[in-house]
Amino acid sequence: MYQELKKIAGQVLDLAKGAGAEAAAVKASHSRFVDVALRDGAPDKASASTRQGLSLRLFLKGRYAVHVTSDLRPQALKDFVSGAAALTMALEPDPQRGLPDPARYPTGPPPELDLFDPELSRATAEQWASLASHMEAEASQAAQKAGPPVVSVAGGAYGETAWGYLADSAGFSGELLETGGFAGCSVVFLDPRQDGKRRTGWWWEGGRQLAPFQEEARLSFLAAEAVRRGLGELGAKPGPSGKFPLVVENQAARQLVGHLLSALSGQTVHNQRSYLAGRLGDDIASPLLTLRDEPFIKGGMGSRWFDAEGAVSRPRALIENGMLQDYYLNTYYARKLGLKPGAGSVSNVVLEPSGGQDFARMIAGLKRGLAVTGFLGGNFNSTTGDFSLGVKGLWMEDGEAAHAVEGMNLAGNALDLWRSLLAVGNDPYPFASVRAPSLHFAETRLSGV
Amino acid sequence: MPARQTQHPGTGFFQDAFGIDDRVLAKLISESLGRGGDYCDLFFQEIKGNWIVMEDGEVNRAYTAVRLGVGVRVLKGQQSGYAFSQVLDLPAMLEAARTAASLAAAGGPAPPGPGPEVRPPSLKPGRDLYSCREPWDQVAAERRLALLRGLGRRLRQADERLTKTVLQFHDSASRILLANSDGVKREDWRPRASLAASCVAQMNGKREANHMDITARAGLEFFDDGLLDRLAREAVERTVRLFEARPVRAGETPVVLAPGSAGILLHEAIGHGLEADFNRRGISNYADRLGQRVADPQVTVVDDGTIAFSHGALNFDDEGADSQRTVLVEKGVLKGYLHDRISAAWYGAVPTGSGRRQSYEHPPMPRMRATFMEPGPYHPGEVLAAVKQGIYAEQLSNGQVNIGAGDFSFYVKSGWAIEDGKLTHPIKDVNLRGNGPEVLKRISMVADDLALAEAGFMCGKLGQTVPVSQGLPTTLVQGVNVGGTRS
Numbered sequence: 023m024y025q026e027l028k029k030i031a032g033q034v035l036d037l038a039k040g041a042g043a044e045a046a047a048v049k050a051s052h053s054r055f056v057d058v059a060l061r062d063g064a065p066d067k068a069s070a071s072t073r074q075g076l077s078l079r080l081f082l083k084g085r086y087a088v089h090v091t092s093d094l095r096p097q098a099l100k101d102f103v104s105g106a107a108a109l110t111m112a113l114e115p116d117p118q119r120g121l122p123d124p125a126r127y128p129t130g131p132p133p134e135l136d137l138f139d140p141e142l143s144r145a146t147a148e149q150w151a152s153l154a155s156h157m158e159a160e161a162s163q164a165a166q167k168a169g170p171p172v173v174s175v176a177g178g179a180y181g182e183t184a185w186g187y188l189a190d191s192a193g194f195s196g197e198l199l200e201t202g203g204f205a206g207c208s209v210v211f212l213d214p215r216q217d218g219k220r221r222t223g224w225w226w227e228g229g230r231q232l233a234p235f236q237e238e239a240r241l242s243f244l245a246a247e248a249v250r251r252g253l254g255e256l257g258a259k260p261g262p263s264g265k266f267p268l269v270v271e272n273q274a275a276r277q278l279v280g281h282l283l284s285a286l287s288g289q290t291v292h293n294q295r296s297y298l299a300g301r302l303g304d305d306i307a308s309p310l311l312t313l314r315d316e317p318f319i320k321g322g323m324g325s326r327w328f329d330a331e332g333a334v335s336r337p338r339a340l341i342e343n344g345m346l347q348d349y350y351l352n353t354y355y356a357r358k359l360g361l362k363p364g365a366g367s368v369s370n371v372v373l374e375p376s377g378g379q380d381f382a383r384m385i386a387g388l389k390r391g392l393a394v395t396g397f398l399g400g401n402f403n404s405t406t407g408d409f410s411l412g413v414k415g416l417w418m419e420d421g422e423a424a425h426a427v428e429g430m431n432l433a434g435n436a437l438d439l440w441r442s443l444l445a446v447g448n449d450p451y452p453f454a455s456v457r458a459p460s461l462h463f464a465e466t467r468l469s470g471v
Numbered sequence: 472m473p474a475r476q477t478q479h480p481g482t483g484f485f486q487d488a489f490g491i492d493d494r495v496l497a498k499l500i501s502e503s504l505g506r507g508g509d510y511c512d513l514f515f516q517e518i519k520g521n522w523i524v525m526e527d528g529e530v531n532r533a534y535t536a537v538r539l540g541v542g543v544r545v546l547k548g549q550q551s552g553y554a555f556s557q558v559l560d561l562p563a564m565l566e567a568a569r570t571a572a573s574l575a576a577a578g579g580p581a582p583p584g585p586g587p588e589v590r591p592p593s594l595k596p597g598r599d600l601y602s603c604r605e606p607w608d609q610v611a612a613e614r615r616l617a618l619l620r621g622l623g624r625r626l627r628q629a630d631e632r633l634t635k636t637v638l639q640f641h642d643s644a645s646r647i648l649l650a651n652s653d654g655v656k657r658e659d660w661r662p663r664a665s666l667a668a669s670c671v672a673q674m675n676g677k678r679e680a681n682h683m684d685i686t687a688r689a690g691l692e693f694f695d696d697g698l699l700d701r702l703a704r705e706a707v708e709r710t711v712r713l714f715e716a717r718p719v720r721a722g723e724t725p726v727v728l729a730p731g732s733a734g735i736l737l738h739e740a741i742g743h744g745l746e747a748d749f750n751r752r753g754i755s756n757y758a759d760r761l762g763q764r765v766a767d768p769q770v771t772v773v774d775d776g777t778i779a780f781s782h783g784a785l786n787f788d789d790e791g792a793d794s795q796r797t798v799l800v801e802k803g804v805l806k807g808y809l810h811d812r813i814s815a816a817w818y819g820a821v822p823t824g825s826g827r828r829q830s831y832e833h834p835p836m837p838r839m840r841a842t843f844m845e846p847g848p849y850h851p852g853e854v855l856a857a858v859k860q861g862i863y864a865e866q867l868s869n870g871q872v873n874i875g876a877g878d879f880s881f882y883v884k885s886g887w888a889i890e891d892g893k894l895t896h897p898i899k900d901v902n903l904r905g906n907g908p909e910v911l912k913r914i915s916m917v918a919d920d921l922a923l924a925e926a927g928f929m930c931g932k933l934g935q936t937v938p939v940s941q942g943l944p945t946t947l948v949q950g951v952n953v954g955g956t957r958s
Contacts, residue, residue: 061752067834068574069553071567075538087533092540092557102537109521109533112612116531147574173753173875210754210875218756218908220875258876260952263721294635294671295680399871399880400902400954405671405680410902410954412871412880428878431721431902431954469721469954 024185024197027052030094031076031189034103038080039191041107045081045121047190047332050074058151059178060158066176070147079331080106084115118357121331126353126363127194128334132327136320137200142232143183145203150179153205153235161207161245168253173210173220177245179235180204194332202323204228204453205235207248215257223252228453230321251395254416258426260470261417267391267444268432268463269384271415272451274396275458281402281409281436282313283368283456286340288355290404297407297436298346302361306346307440310376313341315350317369324455329366338365344441371456373446380449381460388418392427392468400431407436413468430470439463479599480606481646481660485515489559493591496650498561499543499568504652505586506572508545508552510812512651512790515541515559516831519608520643525619527635528627533612536643542831543567545575546813552576553834592656597786598794600779603662603690607644610691615640618694622668625703630711634678635671640664649791657791662688663782663938665927666698668706672714679713681706681884686927686938689780709866709885716899719888719953725861726903726951727854727889732867732924734941736948737772737842739872739879740907741765743932745799745807746825746837747814749874756877756908757805765805766911769847772800774809776824776840782927783840783940790826790835797823799842800911811837829935839930841940847917851945854916856892862953863887863894864903868926877907902954910948918945 027050038046056070075092076099089106091098158177165172181203189195206226213219225247227240234240270278290296298306317335319325327335331352340348351359352366385393393416400411410433416423447460485491496513503511522534541564542555552574556567619638626636642664650656667684683706687693728736741757749755776785776794785794790812798806810818811826814837827838855863864886872879883901887894923942930939 065550065577067551067553068577069834070570070574071553071555071832072557073832074557086531087535089535091537093537094558098537106535109535109612112616113523113533114529114531116529147577151577210752213876218759219877220754220756222754222873222875255876293637293669294673294678398873398878398904399869399882401869401882401884401900403680403900405678408900410882410900412878412902412904412954428873428876429904429906429952431880431904431952433718433721433900433902433954467721469952 024052024187027074028187030099031187034076034078034099035189035191037100037103038078041082041103043080043082045191047079047121047188049077050187051185053182053184055180055182056145056147056150057180058147058154059176060151060154061176062174063162065151068147068151078103078106080110081119082107082110084117085110085113086116086119087113118354120353121190121192122333122353122363124192126333128196128328133318135318135325135327137198137230137325139201139231142181142201142203145181145232150181153241154179157205157207157241157245160242161209161248164246164249165209165211168249170214170256171212173212175207175209177207178205188328188332190332196328196332198326201230202228203232203235205244207245209248209252211252211256213256221252221255223248223250223255225251228323255426258414258428260429261392261427261468262471263469265465266468267388268394268466269381269388269391270394270461271381272447272449272458272460274394275461276451276454276456277397278461279371279373279456279458282440283371285404285436286349288349288351288359291349292355292358295405297405301346304346305344306437307341307344308443309344310443310446311341311344311440312339312374314339314372315365315369316372319370322370322455323453324368324370326369331366333363333366335369368455372450373459375448375459376446378448379445380447384445384447384460384462385418386421389420391418392430393418409434409436430468433467433469439466442466479602479660480644481658484517484646485648491515491559491648495561496656497589497591499564500650500652501586501589502565502568503543503545503572503586506576508547508572508575510546510652511571512544512649513541514789514831515648516645518643518645518830520641521615522639522641523615523619525623525638528623530616530619538830540831541567542833543571544834545571547575550575551834555832589652590654592650592654594656594658597657597659598777600777600784600786601662601688604692605690606660607642607662607690614691615642618666621699622666622703625699626668626707629703629707630672632672632674632711633670633707634673637669639667651791655791657787659786662690664689664693666694666702668702670706670710672710674714677714679710681710681713683709684927685925686782687780688782688784693780712885712897713899716897719862719898719901721954723950724953725858726948727858727861727863728943728946728948729863729865730920730922730944731942732926733864733946734843734924734943735867735870735881736910736943737844738839738930738939738941739870739881740905740910741772741799742774742839742842743872743874744877744907745809747808747810747818748837750808751814751817755874760805763805764803765908766800766803767914768803769917770800770803770911770914771798771845772842773798773845774839774842778841778923778940781841781923781940782938785824785840788824788826789828790822792822792824792826794824794840797825809837809839811835827937829937833935836933838932838937839939841923841942843921843923843942844917844944844946846919846921846944849916849918851918851920854918854945854947855889857916857947858889858892861889862898862901863889872907878904879907880904904952904954910951913949914946915949916947920944
């Protein structure tokens, strides 16, 4: 099936050349997934399917456009390419567009990234359903024992096998075959202290291999963690308004790191939409912040050996000891900005730990402040760096959780926030490509009661 | 409006292009019910989209997309099985039908074998809420480019502080054929088009940016000169106004919500909480409040799929149920939920035409369409005059709600400070948050100037995104929590 898609990709490249393209690149993709959910002891929803598609980057008489289709019938592909060429020709030329510099393609064999597990790839809907059902039953039991009225308990699991193939008219071709699985639970309690409010705790984890999901202890942990997080939200209320230190839990810190990544994107910089534009070499954060793009982490959720345009992936520091070193630059935005291309887009993002502490240890050191476990809505303005975000978590007094927090707001500017960084945890979130650790910030503007 | 037979660009498409006739539909339905399912539906869809970008006066990039497939859903009791195929030949579609059938049957024994005899479905006509002068796939690329160039020309000399403009035109058309085991067959053609302007301006070394779009289920004729004039003027005005904007003091303050996009308040504060799937499971904080007073008698909240050309308009929903106007809150009393087929059956209610899905890749669930508040008795000026000190929230975005606790949050993209009943200066970086049921109780004045937002809001839920509309008349809420940076 992959061979068939490779053949189709080659045909589309030929059709593109036949339509007059000076260069073209085709990405073919194919994936299979299983998604199962149970609720309150009974199967709820299950789906399973195969997805495939093809995208064509077309460089035609100095013009550029991208065309995507899932209709791979031979005549449909011919019509697709001729339609794509006609639209592309209607545009104005853009001399900066083009395939990567030939020197930037990978050479030698691809590194071993451990992204594929044949067992996960073969896992059936029944296997995933049995994991989900096991977790759901455990979570349900633990929730009933916990005390507060239980409204609903759910368990779910998801497995995927994905294949991607990139080929271009300069002769590059590369492919990546990966598996991924996710499993978790959610538990809804009726809050005995607040009339009518439901408190939801959930926890999901992911990985490349099936075996770790089949471990009894892992499933029990996922169930217990959902219950623990639900109980942790009971009685939530706002804390005081003022300037207080924050510790942001790793899974929530992904959002703050995500804001930083959006400001580091070459496209955002080129569009004058980044507060980090024109600041290469400047100190834009505390010296404790070193942020790297690491494409070769074994089993990493964003690992790869070539990027979206086929350029070789390499580890790269974007921020080093607080100093801005680089943006995410592909061929086009590097040319537009007069800089050297590097990491075209995010693979795995890693922050260097500043000490040996994880979230639990970091919040135990909070005299008076907020432990953030999640955000609700709000906005990050990448042009100015200003943000205003709803937050939830725990109000900490002398290293102890005084009460659960909801309905508070965190506001400020990203430059000030990252300059106030006091510690970077040693607990990177491993279930996503942005492997954010827990982060400790000094005085930050919070509004509550 | 009485339903009538319509000829639109979706009529007969899947039969002509893929040979999907009534016999094929009956065979697929029979196969889907072959493992003991009580109901199934088939959702065929072809989506064609174009997206063209003009940056700093040059139209130099475009994206097109074609997506094609059929989704098969099988229900067995409370359990649903779903599968889709992107290949519309019989063996691939039968395989999807068998997968959905076996997923729905999981956990219970059901002998595989030939499915039941199925009578071919018959076509049921629907409304005609978004007919276009020409279908989008017959509109030449040059005419889309002309729109962008027209907008670009208007922006070129609009303000010398502008340093960058990115203009985008997006159109898509979705052809749909739906058939189910109740013998219903429906066809639709759903257009969507959006013109957007992003501006960056610079003054005294400071940079500000803003974005504005006008989006509708409409054809090219919708984007006339008047619309282009207004979009250009307002996009620039909203950007340069930010140079004058000041942060606000954090805390609880009266908020006047302007007509239009502030309807996001209803979407977050009550709309999601009334989607019946959350209530059926008891996980919404509105689960046990039907028939209760939840707001002042001035407040009537409606979710309506029948507003012509609106972003949330639907001739019928994605399960084939007629679109309708659903009253959620009537004169302050909670009246009803938004149902899909599963929740309506569970509650013994009539489906409200709210079963929606992102595409053929996804099963439907209860969703909003166009959510708004009916006009009240006041003039907008009276509402403003009633506020001594507060904020006027004009453009809102980034809404989010925690269904169980009812806490919501949204962002004020542009707004003003109110002092002694007058707008004084623009404000920036303001996030409003509150609790749905509590905020509804604090609505104290509703004006007579209802408007739907022109921007193309997309609503996300459980991994699926669908277009929605929202609207509001000028409304005073006594006390909303404002997250600001000024102490």
